[in-house]
Amino acid sequence: MGLWLRGVVLRALRSSRGFCASHGRLPPPPVPQKVVSTWEAINQGRQPVPEYFNFAHDVLDTWSQIEKAGHRPPNPAFWWVGATGAEVKWSFEELGKQSRKAANVLGDACGLQPGDRMMLVLPRLPEWWLISVASMRTGVVVIPGVSQLTEKDLKYRLQASRAKCIITDDSLAPRVEAISTDCPSLQTKLLVSDSSRPGWMNFRALLREASAEHSCLRTQSRDSLAIYFTSGTTGAPKMVEHSQCSYGLGFVTCGRQWVALTESDIFWNTTDTGWVKAAWTLFSAWSNGACIFVHELPRVDAKVILNTLSTFPITNLCCVATVYRLLVQEDLTRYKFQSLRHCSSGGEALNPDVREKWKLQTGLELLEGYGQSETVLICANLKGTPIKSGSMGKAVPPYDVQIVDDEGNILPRGEEGNIGVRVRPIRPFCFFNHYLDNPEKTAATEKGDFYITGDRAYMDEDGYFWFMGRNDDVINSSSYRIGPVEVESALAEHPAVLESAVVSSPDPIRGEVVKAFIVLSPEYSSHDPEALTRELQDHVKRVTAPYKYPRKVAFVSELPKTVSGKIQRSKLRNQEWGR
Numbered sequence: 001m002g003l004w005l006r007g008v009v010l011r012a013l014r015s016s017r018g019f020c021a022s023h024g025r026l027p028p029p030p031v032p033q034k035v036v037s038t039w040e041a042i043n044q045g046r047q048p049v050p051e052y053f054n055f056a057h058d059v060l061d062t063w064s065q066i067e068k069a070g071h072r073p074p075n076p077a078f079w080w081v082g083a084t085g086a087e088v089k090w091s092f093e094e095l096g097k098q099s100r101k102a103a104n105v106l107g108d109a110c111g112l113q114p115g116d117r118m119m120l121v122l123p124r125l126p127e128w129w130l131i132s133v134a135s136m137r138t139g140v141v142v143i144p145g146v147s148q149l150t151e152k153d154l155k156y157r158l159q160a161s162r163a164k165c166i167i168t169d170d171s172l173a174p175r176v177e178a179i180s181t182d183c184p185s186l187q188t189k190l191l192v193s194d195s196s197r198p199g200w201m202n203f204r205a206l207l208r209e210a211s212a213e214h215s216c217l218r219t220q221s222r223d224s225l226a227i228y229f230t231s232g233t234t235g236a237p238k239m240v241e242h243s244q245c246s247y248g249l250g251f252v253t254c255g256r257q258w259v260a261l262t263e264s265d266i267f268w269n270t271t272d273t274g275w276v277k278a279a280w281t282l283f284s285a286w287s288n289g290a291c292i293f294v295h296e297l298p299r300v301d302a303k304v305i306l307n308t309l310s311t312f313p314i315t316n317l318c319c320v321a322t323v324y325r326l327l328v329q330e331d332l333t334r335y336k337f338q339s340l341r342h343c344s345s346g347g348e349a350l351n352p353d354v355r356e357k358w359k360l361q362t363g364l365e366l367l368e369g370y371g372q373s374e375t376v377l378i379c380a381n382l383k384g385t386p387i388k389s390g391s392m393g394k395a396v397p398p399y400d401v402q403i404v405d406d407e408g409n410i411l412p413r414g415e416e417g418n419i420g421v422r423v424r425p426i427r428p429f430c431f432f433n434h435y436l437d438n439p440e441k442t443a444a445t446e447k448g449d450f451y452i453t454g455d456r457a458y459m460d461e462d463g464y465f466w467f468m469g470r471n472d473d474v475i476n477s478s479s480y481r482i483g484p485v486e487v488e489s490a491l492a493e494h495p496a497v498l499e500s501a502v503v504s505s506p507d508p509i510r511g512e513v514v515k516a517f518i519v520l521s522p523e524y525s526s527h528d529p530e531a532l533t534r535e536l537q538d539h540v541k542r543v544t545a546p547y548k549y550p551r552k553v554a555f556v557s558e559l560p561k562t563v564s565g566k567i568q569r570s571k572l573r574n575q576e577w578g579r
């Protein structure tokens, strides 16, 4: 543990009951709340960031001590359920032991050194969490990716990151083999499988033999921790580099106050391991001592999700809005969620209609949060704060979030502009280091004192943020600026609409007009399209300002989405504009 942080945590632990080991009494019993509040104080900028920090050592091993002292409920730290019902459960102690073994695999068998980069592309298998922690212990920089990556995607990522090692499973191995000669930096291929494959080392076999003795690398807080490729919703994915502390200490508040976790909770986020939300979950949950629940979930299936929520004592759930949109199509009253008490949604705009349907059927509030791969949680409806349906909530400390113009000047409340996060005079520690190998892009995201997120919104008189869309998604029709989210939310209120994407489309008179691509609910799929178009247009005119109604409507069987499940409006827009 960094010396400074170790001191702070130990003081917190000792002050709990006044025991003093040197007087021959019992060792001080750890007090989880005090440990977490110390980390939270750092997260919120009330205490300085320590010079040295390593999440595996400073946080996970502390929870292991707390657990050993009997000061954590008996729920596991990690609970995995396979597609066919197999289960894996680890305590913090077991996680520590297994991840030390995995660290020896990375350091010894793979010969990886601190600072070396390693791509990790696995479906939701327990090894993903083990190797993520092992990379922290060794100082190896992890680069997660999703299993659906094509050969082209893999080549782009391996070449751009110059990764020395890739860890994956049987399904992706052939794709790696097809492009590995084009990736000169790639030296080691590690397979997570029960069978062997020529040219690959076998992780499971190596893990069985590895020693559980490993001394965690003493990393500086600013050392590189991970590189995340963005979703590519708007263009080629960017490489976002995070430090040991930015994510390691930046998610304590997110975990405590947005997804509302304590050490007795069991938290399920249905996200894929390759998306940054998996990291958000790892750091939010484990910094708060909560259990991470994982279902293998080979594909996102509403019934499997609902059955899982009914079968296991999951207390907290987080999904992207797309998943909740799917869930509310089901008859939720047929399920009984015994333990579920808190639900959250992020990564995409949450339509008010979906939130209301969820609440009506489950009795549970859905708290929306907003952030990016580059940041931690920027805005959110934190637990216990009043919700304004359709708003992303307020700025989350330590961020100072403002609506700014293109030069970084703060705009008055109610005016639409860029969502900006203040980075001067002090850049929050819980922020990405930079876009790797792209100083121009890094510099271009800052205007005046603010980092410009690329998203548009307005802030109301009470400090709540209302998302309009990404910069490029906002439609400018006859000088009226129209956010796609508002139109999509209006459409979502109509029973015919399963989901929709709203984009600009060329128009000889207005320059551009609103076009809605709509996936119909099964009951409406055989309706007369012309009559339905008119009905939906009238509906939008009724529920929102009439000028926002979609002048063009197309019924489609599905919408283009990123591998993380987000709607790619840019693809539809480019199609409209012939780009």
Ligand SMILES: Nc1ncnc2c1ncn2[C@@H]1O[C@H](COP(=O)(O)OP(=O)(O)OP(=O)(O)O)[C@@H](O)[C@H]1O
Pocket: 230, 231, 232, 233, 234, 235, 236, 237, 238, 276, 345, 346, 347, 348, 349, 350, 368, 369, 370, 371, 372, 373, 374, 392, 453, 454, 455, 467, 469, 470, 566
């Ligand atoms: N609650 C939310 N409401 C609306 N949009 C959200 C919300 N949360 C996240 N987003 C969107 O997701 C973006 C962050 O996602 P991510 O970091 O995965 O990269 P991306 O923007 O999807 O990919 P790329 O930068 O490659 O286009 C935000 O900038 C915002 O546009």
